[in-house]
Amino acid sequence: MDHAPQPAPVLARLREGFERIALVLRADLWSAAGEAGLNPTQAQVLALLAARPAGLRPKEIAAHLAVTAASMADTLSALERKALLRRTPDPADARAVIARLTDGGRDLGGRLASAASQVTAALAGLSANEQADLLLAQVKIIRTLQQAGAIPLQRLCVTCRHFRPHAHPGEANPHHCAFVNAAIGDRDLRLDCGEHEAADPAVQAATWTAFTG
Amino acid sequence: MDHAPQPAPVLARLREGFERIALVLRADLWSAAGEAGLNPTQAQVLALLAARPAGLRPKEIAAHLAVTAASMADTLSALERKALLRRTPDPADARAVIARLTDGGRDLGGRLASAASQVTAALAGLSANEQADLLLAQVKIIRTLQQAGAIPLQRLCVTCRHFRPHAHPGEANPHHCAFVNAAIGDRDLRLDCGEHEAADPAVQAATWTAFTG
DNA sequence: GAGTTATAATTAGGAGTCCTATGTTTTTAT
DNA sequence: ATAAAAACATAGGACTCCTAATTATAACTC
Incomplete structure (x- = not known):
């Protein structure tokens, strides 16, 4: 009769696997972003907007990155200070704003989105x-x-x-x-x-x- | 003759998939941790140490969570302030320290490790x-x-x-x-x-x- | 064994995320 | 017209996270 500790159910272990990989993604992001003088959140915004030439509203960006709109305002201001992004009024709604990358921001965002990653390298082994x-x-x-x-x-x-x-x-x-x-x-x-x-x-x-x- | 934009290679798209899921994991962590008065990093330390009754050195914890030892010292101090964790000298090495959860920390860490998650729910659909x-x-x-x-x-x-x-x-x-x-x-x-x-x-x-x- | 180098941990200082709560303006609903 | 809702920004505060420097101990080197 065995009394081994109960293994976590498969769903919990799958989630655990995603969490492990997520940590590596975050580390990759730090190193790729760090070289560009950014932090992970700024890099994520850049990578997201690089695929959205028409721009997005701050609220939408916040939803995509799972933070509040107030937090996103901080990050957008930081990116605007670095001249990687511009906020312009939305002609369709005077309350709203559209965040778009500048040329420099688009360049950098594209590079970040396709930057080498340890996860990508590991995926190549499949x-x-x-x-x-x-x-x-x-x-x-x-x-x-x-x-x-x-x-x-x-x-x-x-x-x-x-x-x-x-x-x-x-x-x-x-x-x-x-x-x-x-x-x-x-x-x-x-x-x-x-x-x-x-x-x-x-x-x-x-x-x-x-x-x- | 088509001139569609070049799709990202499969490895980049796989990484992208992991990134999407990682964002949900982070959001889940915020909500689970927030109910306990913690933030995501503190919750991750608790969940990690809950599976390590013998404790870990700060440096090892930092490596597991992919942050520097200095950052980890911040978080460990925060957890110690909340009486969820204790740092004791390592008998095998007078420079070192062992971080272990208190009873309260183990309780909470176990609950966090098995907390409901939107990712777990989605995995159940497979x-x-x-x-x-x-x-x-x-x-x-x-x-x-x-x-x-x-x-x-x-x-x-x-x-x-x-x-x-x-x-x-x-x-x-x-x-x-x-x-x-x-x-x-x-x-x-x-x-x-x-x-x-x-x-x-x-x-x-x-x-x-x-x-x- | 003495001196050098490496390691474990922490502290200091600073940038920046991220939260909640509040305020401002504009839109939409009643 | 007035009330309710929505989009954004700011303020204040906790905390992460970094680099650099500090302290103490351990592990080499000769």
């Missing part, structure tokens, strides 16, 4: 199939989080009106993106596509069924 | 197979990070001298843990086992080959 499965799992998790309201709307292929799941059954790249008019596979799925256009809720549900079915 | 595959991918990533020196030594099954990969070939739980003397499957792999004892490097390599091969 096989192509493992990478595809992992991306698929991430898409499922992120979609669930989005549906639960835990994160703002994400620009995922699987919620996009251009996405046609299993349009090419049996082939290596079974899905299709009507925007680029090309066949794509699981490993090509995007998490933040600049061309994303949200499909109708009903269409999204049907797409999801077809995608996972 | 099938049992997907969960096992995801855990397996995490183990591979974490082991690679460990080997690269990006994170301190982790107490993984796959580096433990009690672990016998594929000791029961063909069965649902093919592996075996000699410590608890029980068959275990991929979904039972632990990331921070209290009973972990590191195997010899040569044995670790052989175990890994047998495990993945």
Whole structure:
């Protein structure tokens, strides 16, 4: 009869795994940002806005990074001081503001978004199939989080009106993106596509069924 | 001829996925910690030490959480002020100190480690197979990070001298843990086992080959 | 064994995140 | 028209997190 300590349930261990990896991501961010004279939060804002040429409102940025709007105001002021970002009035709403990167900010943000990372290096050790499965799992998790309201709307292929799941059954790249008019596979799925256009809720549900079915 | 923007390579998108999930983890940590009057860093220390009854040195804690020893001294002082932690001299080294949780700290740390989380809820939406595959991918990533020196030594099954990969070939739980003397499957792999004892490097390599091969 | 170098921890000083609460302005609802 | 709601900013405060310097001990080197 064994009396081993009770192992944590699998869900808790999976969360633990994400937490371990998250710590490395944060460390990577510190080193990449530090070289540019920034801190992690500033770097995250830059990387986010580099993918959003039209800019975002402070409130939206705060939601994406899971901080309050007041905290984000601090960070935006810091970035504005460094001439990496500009806040301009929103013509559509006189209360609001749009935060956009300056040319320098866009440069730096792009570099940060594609900076080398120890996590990226570790991911390279997985096989192509493992990478595809992992991306698929991430898409499922992120979609669930989005549906639960835990994160703002994400620009995922699987919620996009251009996405046609299993349009090419049996082939290596079974899905299709009507925007680029090309066949794509699981490993090509995007998490933040600049061309994303949200499909109708009903269409999204049907797409999801077809995608996972 | 299409001129769509170049999609980020799959490794960058996988990292992006981890970053999204990491943000939710951080938000979860804020809410769980906030109810206890703590902040995320303090909560992480508590959760880490709750699994280490023997305590850890400040330097080790700092390495686990990827901050400097100086920063960790701040946090340990804060926790000591709240009577959740005590620092005692290390008998083996008069320069050093051992940080251990008080009874109250252990209580709280245990509760934080198993607190509800939006990520856990999202993970519940994956099938049992997907969960096992995801855990397996995490183990591979974490082991690679460990080997690269990006994170301190982790107490993984796959580096433990009690672990016998594929000791029961063909069965649902093919592996075996000699410590608890029980068959275990991929979904039972632990990331921070209290009973972990590191195997010899040569044995670790052989175990890994047998495990993945 | 004496002297040098390395290590563990902390403190000091400063920048900056991040919170809650409050205030200001504009929009929307009644 | 008035009230309620929303977007942003500021104020005040706790605390993280960094680098650099300090103290004490340990571990080498000759």
